[in-house]
Every structure is written in C-alpha cells, then in structure tokens.
Amino acid sequence: MDVREALSVISKEDLEILYALEKYSNRYEFVPLEVLEKSTRLPLHVLERSLYKLNSLKIIKRQSASFLGYRLTIVAYDVLAIVSLMKKGYLDKLGEKLGVGKESDVYLGITPSGKEVAVKFHRVGRTSFRHVARHRSYKLESSWLLQSKVSAQREFAALRELSSVGAKVPEPIARSRHVVVTELIKGAVELSEKPPLKDPLKAFQDVIETIDKAYNEVGIVHGDLSEYNVIVNPETSEAYVIDWPQYVERDHPRAKELLRRDVDYVVKFFRKTYSIPVETEEVYEAIVKR
Numbered sequence: 001m002d003v004r005e006a007l008s009v010i011s012k013e014d015l016e017i018l019y020a021l022e023k024y025s026n027r028y029e030f031v032p033l034e035v036l037e038k039s040t041r042l043p044l045h046v047l048e049r050s051l052y053k054l055n056s057l058k059i060i061k062r063q064s065a066s067f068l069g070y071r072l073t074i075v076a077y078d079v080l081a082i083v084s085l086m087k088k089g090y091l092d093k094l095g096e097k098l099g100v101g102k103e104s105d106v107y108l109g110i111t112p113s114g115k116e117v118a119v120k121f122h123r124v125g126r127t128s129f130r131h132v133a134r135h136r137s138y139k140l141e142s143s144w145l146l147q148s149k150v151s152a153q154r155e156f157a158a159l160r161e162l163s164s165v166g167a168k169v170p171e172p173i174a175r176s177r178h179v180v181v182t183e184l185i186k187g188a189v190e191l192s193e194k195p196p197l198k199d200p201l202k203a204f205q206d207v208i209e210t211i212d213k214a215y216n217e218v219g220i221v222h223g224d225l226s227e228y229n230v231i232v233n234p235e236t237s238e239a240y241v242i243d244w245p246q247y248v249e250r251d252h253p254r255a256k257e258l259l260r261r262d263v264d265y266v267v268k269f270f271r272k273t274y275s276i277p278v279e280t281e282e283v284y285e286a287i288v289k290r
C-alpha cells in the first residue's frame with residue numbers, strides 16, 4: 001500500500017484515529033484501545049471497524065500481547081503529512097511518482113490552482129529498513145520517522161536560505177512532518193543522463209554559482225554533489241542543484257574537504273561529458289578565496 005492508495009481508502013473516522021495515534025505516540029509504543037476511545041470519541045463499534053480496516057490494510061499495526069494497542073506505520077505518517085498539506089491549501093492532488101532516491105520518494109503534486117509541484121517524502125534509513133523489515137522493531141521505526149522528519153526540516157531550511165540569495169534550487173513551498181513541497185523543475189532531467197545541451201558551459205556555471213552562493217552567502221556545503229543531484233533543462237541549459245538534507249555548515253571540520261569533493265565531481269563530469277576545459281583546483285580556490 002503506498003500513500004496514494006491509502007489516501008483513496010481513508011475515511012473521516014479513519015483519519016481521526018490516525019491523528020489520535022500520532023498525538024499519543026510519545027506516550028505509548030502502542031496506544032491502548034481505551035485511550036483511542038476517549039480521544040476520538042467515536043462509538044466503539046465505529047472505532048473497532050475502522051481499526052480492523054486500517055490494520056488489515058497495514059496502515060496501522062496492532063499488538064495484542066499484553067493489552068490491545070495500535071501504532072502508526074510509515075504510510076500512515078505519509079497520509080497525515082499529505083492531508084495536512086491539503087488542509088492548508090498547498091496541495092490538491094498527488095500524482096505520479098517522479099523519482100525514487102535512496103532516501104526519498106518524489107511525487108508530482110497538483111495545487112488547488114492547478115500548478116504542478118514536487119512532493120518529496122524523506123525516508124531516512126530505508127535501505128537498512130528493508131533489510132530488517134521482518135523483525136522491524138518499534139524503536140527503529142519510530143527513530144527513522146523522527147530522522148526522516150529532521151531530514152525534511154533540514155532540507156526545507158536550506159532551500160529557503162538558498163532561494164533567498166538567488167541560488168538555482170527548487171523554490172521551497174511548504175513542509176509537513178517528513179514531507180517537503182517545492183517548485184517542480186519542468187522539463188528537467190538528471191544530469192547523469194547526459195542530455196545533449198545547447199550551452200553546457202551555462203549549466204556548469206549555474207552549478208558552480210550555486211555552490212559558491214551556498215558557501216559564501218548562506219555558509220553551507222552540499223556534501224553529496226554529483227551528476228545525480230543536478231537536474232538540467234536541455235532546452236535552456238539551466239541547471240539546478242537538488243537534494244540538500246545532508247549539507248554541513250561552513251565551520252564544520254570537514255566542510256572544505258566536502259566542498260573540494262563536490263567541486264571535483266562536478267568539474268570532472270563536465271570535463272568528460274561536455275569537454276569543458278576546467279580544473280578542480282582553480283574552481284575550488286576561486287570559491288574559498290571569494
């Protein structure tokens with residue numbers, strides 16, 4: 001069950017239960033039935049029917065060992081985030097999946113005015129999560145939920161500062177929980193696909209200018225830059241740097257090492273793929289000496 005399917009089967013009562021489970025998730029590993037009854041004020045038969053449905057669909061998880069209790073799963077957390085973004089008017093619909101990263105799912109979103117946006121679900125630790133899926137423990141899952149939220153918060157904050165200095169990144173629009181909504185870069189493809197570019201030097205300069213602004217004007221280093229985290233519009237040769245949650249502050253002990261590595265990957269890629277005659281050292285020095 002993914003978030004779009006879940007959204008299509010969730011009723012108002014189901015949603016009330018998800019809110020209650022989230023509200024009490026700090027206090028209980030599994031929220032007892034009595035607590036849900038008091039908190040949602042739903043008639044017991046309605047509550048039980050909803051719980052049964054949500055549990056069969058694996059949107060929530062039941063434990064019946066010592067007492068009957070329930071908790072959220074990741075797809076429930078996805079639903080809560082999307083419903084919140086919809087209520088606040090940032091989203092009307094969730095469309096097709098645009099990309100799957102190691103640590104995210106990116107969907108197309110449609111706003112109430114019909115504009116297309118990008119909706120990124122942060123999924124920290126997903127690879128290790130799959131690995132242990134059979135014995136997934138609550139402690140691990142809840143810490144991953146928290147880390148995914150922190151990751152979204154970091155990316156949203158970085159994008160806001162980068163946008164405000166005019167860096168070429170997707171403009172941030174809204175965040176809820178572990179989900180970030182940004183401007184959709186239309187017609188863009190990953191630079192790793194090596195699209196033919198009319199003006200590859202322009203794309204290169206866009207990326208370097210963003211690294212420079214990030215370092216000198218915002219005070220951060222991307223830290224995971226490569227052709228996989230640059231998207232480029234082949235028509236205009238405009239390039240955008242995406243995927244910022246792992247950024248480090250300029251005064252981090254490894255900042256300069258990461259900056260040099262980011263520059264090196266970009267320089268090497270443009271040299272090899274688009275025959276742009278540039279050297280890592282001169283580009284790096286120009287940034288740190290600005």
Ligand code: ATP
Binds near residue numbers: 100101104185242
């Ligand atoms: P990684 O595997 O590198 O960690 P990730 O999971 O952190 O990736 P992103 O790199 O942010 O996720 O995004 C994954 C893919 O989704 C991108 O390569 C791109 O194709 C697409 N994408 C992300 N944001 C946008 C956007 N604003 N506009 C258009 N496409 C986007």
Ligand code: MN
Binds near residue numbers: 100101102228
């Ligand atoms: Mn990727």
Ligand code: MN
Binds near residue numbers: 101228229243
């Ligand atoms: Mn990425």
Ligand code: MN
Binds near residue numbers: 101103224243
């Ligand atoms: Mn990433």
